[in-house]
Amino acid sequence: MSFHTIEYSAGMVSPNSNNQLALGNVQSGAAASHGIFTYDGGIPMLFFVPFNDPNRYEYKQKIISHGGIITDTEPNESTGNRIILLSSFNIRGQLCFKLSFIDDSIKNNGVCDLSNYKYQIPEVYDPSSVSGQNKVIKINSEGDGADQNDAAAFSNVLSRNVRPPPMRTSRRFTDLKDEYILKQIRLNPRLRNSHKFFDGLALHDVLKGHTGNSIRSRYRNHLESRLAYVYKTDEDGVLIKSADGKNIRDSLENLPKTLKNRFTALEDFNLCTELIEYSRLKYYEDLESGAVDKDEDGKPKPFDLYQEFTAPVSFFAMMAKNYPSHSYHSWRDRYRKFVRQYGAQKYIDDYNRSIQNGETPEQMKNFTGKKAGLTRGFKELIGSSYNDNYRALPSNENAGDDGAIDEKIKQIRSSNYANAAENAGEHEIQEGEGESNNDIESVIESQSQAESQPQGKGGSLLDSQSTSQMWSDFDIKYLPEGITLEHLLNKNFFKISPNEISTRVETILNDIELAAPAVLLKSFNEIGINDVFTAHLIMAATGDIVNMQVFIDQFLHLIPHLSEDKLYDGLQIEDTDGIWTSKLDNYLLSGSKQDMKKLQAIQSPQSIEARRHFLEKFS
DNA sequence: GAGCACACCCACACACCAC
């Protein structure tokens, strides 16, 4: 039932000249056929009880069960319609009435004179007191007769933003007080962490003399373990009563969630993945309709996984619907203050890496507040450390230095060379007792001897005579200058995470069926690698599947940092053994001592020898 | 010195508002 659906006229409840409510046409007494808190015609009276009021839920029940309505909207005189503000205590100088109005009206079976329940003189601490003693300031809701500064002080104390100076009037908590606090928590389990709730409790007679902070601290440090049970409430925190009108005990296992829920790592992950998925779909829609931005050459810009994503309202509405643990506003705020700062794909990478390392992923944090202010340009810092994070290896969680990628290369070489050797000359490995499968040199040795190894599992795609013949029809060559990302990759590439690309490449290269060019090209196409790039891979890696894997991993590492115009230069990898460029080929072909010296500083003798054979066959 | 009461801090969830 929504009060918004009811038309209220100002005349039903309107302020008179004394700022008091006129209730002349309020239905009252036994004549009330629709309940006690109704106007003529049975239209319910509107009440507002502050959300932090410790008695809100108790009185919400009373009001609703006697025909009235509790609104979620605070009274607003400017609208002309009046909602009656009820509270356990006087607040912020507003026109405010005591909750006993409800009790007395119910007892009376008719609406009492509301003006008799108006708060007049709140008691408030005076910050100007030099002695540090409490001083009672008399202030009424209109501020008449009261100093404006006092009114401001009153407002400040209640608003929590300005606290009185330290004043320690320590009072011991008694069993009675402790039990009272626990009872209030049981009645309001959703508010068990709320500062304001405890501020409200501090105004209860039983707890007079303690501050809200003190009571909150008492509960958190001493009483929480004694809570034992709470009373059952609905999603809004309203007490659920049994058939005989009693509160229902509920175990702590069913504690309702508090007012605010921290975002978890999984929720951050879901937000990032949904955001990227949404953006990717949008990109391809735009691509089809020609709405994608063009580069200098007039070609559509490729989808950038590491871009700053934007999302419309509908996206956050979808998130709130599919992941109701947070509201639309919360999801949107999380995106604005965290995802945008951190980077969606960067977080996904970090999350996946944590999972792979057997660690618990952490949620995004430290992107708001004062600390965030101190780290201006933090995004740039993240950007610069991206490489380290991206390159860190599961087996080396501290890897973040330049050795990480080398370590990865080593691992790939170890496993693949071992495979190659296993397939090429199993007996050599078996006979070499005490020889490690990871002994690269010896494995290279065995590989080089295995001219007739089966294709597809390790070694070169082009080693044997028959497969060389098959590849001879395929145009193996370096990428030309001026290539774009679109030349290299198709849309499938952007649907797969970088980690997965690497794994898929490894799987494809290890597949024994891939000796045939068409199969390899098709498989690479399926993960987004176009033929021209496959040709370059084979050319740069001398057709060696290990080196192809190394090239791909280096490419995946480089790609987030390469602008379109630097793509060609960026792919000239000249510092990795087994990876070749036309410049290095020229060194080899020139035969000059100086060039060979340069070459030997990069390439191993095995690589140089293999390259020589390769160029003889295919150049 | 220990325990307690209380003040205070900080990150950030959630919300509202203006443009």
Place this chain on the structure above:
DNA sequence: GGTGGTGTGTGGGTGTGCT
């Protein structure tokens, strides 16, 4: 409707002084 700015106050503490 989309977006940025910003306020409020929750959630989870730590620091400090009193008993």
